[in-house]
Amino acid sequence: MRHIWADDDSQATGQCDSTDFVDDTPNQAAKSESDCNVTINSCSAESPFWGAIDPPDMVENYMDYSADACMTMFSKGQKARMYSFLNTDPARVAIKTSPAGCNNITVAVKELYTNFNDYIFVYPNPANDVLHINVTKFTPQNLNCEIYNSNGQLVKALKHLDFQNTVNLSELANGMYVVKVYNSEVNAIKKITIAK
Ligand SMILES: [Ca+2]
Ligand SMILES: [Ca+2]
Incomplete structure (x- = not known):
C-alpha cells in the first residue's frame, strides 16, 4: 500500500497529481x-x-x-486494497495460510517436531489445585497428557486434549512434577511445582 501522499513528496506545496490508488483517502x-x-x-x-466535498x-x-498518537485508522478503500493483494498476489497469498500466529492451522511437520515444546503452555507454576494446559499454533490431534511425580510414578492422565485444558490437582501432594504432552509424533515435557 502506498503512502497517503502517494510518495510524491518533493516538499513543493500544491503538488496533488499523484495517487495512492485509493479513492477515499484525500x-x-x-x-x-x-x-x-x-x-x-x-x-x-x-x-x-x-x-463536492x-x-x-x-x-x-x-x-x-x-505523530504516532494521531494515527488511528485505515480507510475502507485501503482495506479493500489490502484484501485484494492478500487474496491474489502470488507473493502474499501464502500469508493467509502461514502457521505464524494462527491456532487452527497445522504446521509443517519438521517445524512441529522442532518446536513443539514451545507450543505448549502450562500454568500457573507453582500450581495449587488447578493446572491449565494450552495448546497453541497446532491443532490438537490425539494429544494426551501424563503427569508424573518426582519418583517417576504416573499420577494423572488425560486423553484427547483441546486447545485449552484444565487439570484438577486437588488430590496431589506438594512437590515437583513432570507434565508430558504427546501424541505418536510429538512430545513436550514441562516441569511444574505444586505448592498449596
Ligand atoms: Ca487517495
Ligand atoms: Ca482536500
Missing part, C-alpha cells in the same frame, strides 16, 4: 511532519469519490507520517 501534497495538524488541507482537487488531509491515517 489527495495530499506532502507527508505530515510527525505532527497532528487536523485542519491542514493541502489539496482541493479530490477524486470523484468525494463529490473537499476533505482535509487524513492525518489520522496510518499511511501518513503523523
